[in-house]
Amino acid sequence: MSESSSEFLRRLPKAELHLHLEGTVTPETLVELSERHPAGRLTLEQARALYRYADFTGFLLAFKAITERLLSADDYELITWRMAQTLAAQGVAHAEVYVSVGVVYYWRRIEFEPLFAGMERARLRAEREFGISILWIFDAVRHFGVEEAARVFRKAAEMRREHPSIVGIGIGGDERRTGAEPFRELFAEARDAGLRLTAHAGETVGPEGIWGALNIGAERIGHGLSAEHDAELMEVLAERQVPVEICVTSNVRTGSCPSLSEHPVRRYFDSGLMITLNSDDPTLFGSDLLGEYGVVEQEFQFTQEQLRELAANSVEASFLLPERKVAMLRAIEDAAHE
Ligand SMILES: [Zn+2]
Structure with missing residues (x-):
């Protein structure tokens, strides 16, 4: 008897490239964190209520409520470890994880470096125990402005010398308030420091947001x-094979895409775009990476061969070193032929 599709998808080595550390915290963990810091204490019911938002703005508020309760290296170690356990259980072999350093600086006015030590402890333990690799992307909040983003990117450049797990930078936050253009010089400076460049773009605004991100050098x-x-943009994306980090469930849950059936994931794939599947903020959206593969298989009729191709895309679009990419691609081939 042949194995079920969900077993195949779990076994398929996958990379998750668009995942926010803060968006992996469950309501239960949030309560646990809140008990460590009495000022922000929450009941489970209050925590669950935070996760029931109605629109993109409500989502950003929930994200803020989580981040406000991450105060110590131990807190970051706990959420990183739990994230890694969840990833390993889904057959995720590699993850590039956004951490909202911009929020830490802007809302809390505390240093990020001591907190990062906790993330690194959990990352190294996950590597040892699960064989999973994790790289960090320091994310700035675009609507906090250029000066705030500069603090985030320069901290990434500085810390990267000691911590090569810091691989890149990104701009998240509210695109409706700030496009990519103001960050042009900072992106150039980050690239010169050896950091890889990503940008959230075209999630809540039109194609001009994506052109803006490409124009300042975003690689993904x-x-x-x-x-x-x-x-024309579709042609450029296909021709240059610019990886697009697709987050189907997220787009439907935030209302950025009106319904699942209208999501362009299938059209992008058929147009030859280099797309990857991602979960974005899994506990806020009630999905995970394995679930995303299941969604495109069931709702958009991706075949097993095409799902394997998406897994291979996720490795090719990653910021891993070539040797590790080759090994993972080989493992994906093997998984397909077992
Ligand atoms: Zn995101």
């Missing part, structure tokens, strides 16, 4: 949902 586009409204 987060979401890219509105690209399909611009035929």
